Amino acid sequence: MNAYTPPLARLIEQLQKLPGVGPKTAQRLALYLIKRPEDEVQAFAQALLDAKRQVGLCKTCFHLSAEPICSICRNPSRDRATICVVADPRDVIALEKMREYSGLYHVLGGVISPMDGIGPDQLQIQPLVRRASQAEIQEVILAISPSVEGETTTLYIGQLLRPFVKVTQIAFGLPMGGDLEYADEVTLARALEGRRELL
Amino acid sequence: MNAYTPPLARLIEQLQKLPGVGPKTAQRLALYLIKRPEDEVQAFAQALLDAKRQVGLCKTCFHLSAEPICSICRNPSRDRATICVVADPRDVIALEKMREYSGLYHVLGGVISPMDGIGPDQLQIQPLVRRASQAEIQEVILAISPSVEGETTTLYIGQLLRPFVKVTQIAFGLPMGGDLEYADEVTLARALEGRRELL
Numbered sequence: 001m002n003a004y005t006p007p008l009a010r011l012i013e014q015l016q017k018l019p020g021v022g023p024k025t026a027q028r029l030a031l032y033l034i035k036r037p038e039d040e041v042q043a044f045a046q047a048l049l050d051a052k053r054q055v056g057l058c059k060t061c062f063h064l065s066a067e068p069i070c071s072i073c074r075n076p077s078r079d080r081a082t083i084c085v086v087a088d089p090r091d092v093i094a095l096e097k098m099r100e101y102s103g104l105y106h107v108l109g110g111v112i113s114p115m116d117g118i119g120p121d122q123l124q125i126q127p128l129v130r131r132a133s134q135a136e137i138q139e140v141i142l143a144i145s146p147s148v149e150g151e152t153t154t155l156y157i158g159q160l161l162r163p164f165v166k167v168t169q170i171a172f173g174l175p176m177g178g179d180l181e182y183a184d185e186v187t188l189a190r191a192l193e194g195r196r197e198l199l
Numbered sequence: 200m201n202a203y204t205p206p207l208a209r210l211i212e213q214l215q216k217l218p219g220v221g222p223k224t225a226q227r228l229a230l231y232l233i234k235r236p237e238d239e240v241q242a243f244a245q246a247l248l249d250a251k252r253q254v255g256l257c258k259t260c261f262h263l264s265a266e267p268i269c270s271i272c273r274n275p276s277r278d279r280a281t282i283c284v285v286a287d288p289r290d291v292i293a294l295e296k297m298r299e300y301s302g303l304y305h306v307l308g309g310v311i312s313p314m315d316g317i318g319p320d321q322l323q324i325q326p327l328v329r330r331a332s333q334a335e336i337q338e339v340i341l342a343i344s345p346s347v348e349g350e351t352t353t354l355y356i357g358q359l360l361r362p363f364v365k366v367t368q369i370a371f372g373l374p375m376g377g378d379l380e381y382a383d384e385v386t387l388a389r390a391l392e393g394r395r396e397l398l
Contacts (some may be wrong), residue, residue, distance in 0.1 A: 003295040005265040009251035012242045019231050027289065032218050034250050041251040045244040046212045051210035051233050052240040066204040096202040
């Protein structure tokens, strides 16, 4: 039930499908949008269609890309001996922001989660095994969030790859600036377990 | 700075222009959108363009409408002797939801706010005066939010219309279910001032 004129009601309905957008927000966004100049709205609609039509997955690392091979995989100045394995394209962006890592990536497209019907075959694990078995690869770094599903995925991939390549996992522990007093037990246990000799 | 492939970066940029949408939300929405089926994304883009191109203002009451005259003004079963004056199309929707009011509306398009450069000429006040001076109009109800600007607008319109039509204002006071203890002083003063004899 919506007393707005049909074209506006349809836009509100579409906006409401977005994650985290309820009826009030959808209404506010729709009224905002129809007040914008027509060329701005057109640019928005075009960006939407272009992104949907042009963006696919890199054939090598499965990161989001408008080209068959993504710009990271094509970059000749990157270290081609190291692959960092992440669950999601957002993780690639987060790691790239850091500007410390110069190797390649491999995006799994999720984590193993039997409850959601996601097994190893739904993820890009077989292509990772093929990539990791190439002679030039020296290290595979597993950078998957430490949830139950994430840990399962890390262990599973570790077992598959360990026979033929060095496999490491990123460190878990107290976050920088974090307060020991307020850290949860699991994080504290991981921080203790991952202790290193002070140099 | 955005490490996403250009078509996706452009969509994120467009989404970030929306009110209340920051970089993280824009990223989340964009990744959600490019995962939807193409026909769904197309329906969204089409709804956006249709709403922008088709929705204008009703020539009579200035409510949002895809037709020259809106469905409320065209509805023969509505009471044509009463006009309810509101600031914004959203107020019409709020009042219509109530299902108690069967008269017509008049949308001002804002309130008088010299600080924002909005004077009476930027609002649909002259058309309201013309409508209200028609013989068939018996009452004009002012339903403008009681902010400083809203009250100014109410007083201004009241003075213009009172010579030739009955002008009323909606009641202000304690909201239903509201707690007297937590009401602000101005609301309490208005509630006291608007007291009525118990029948």
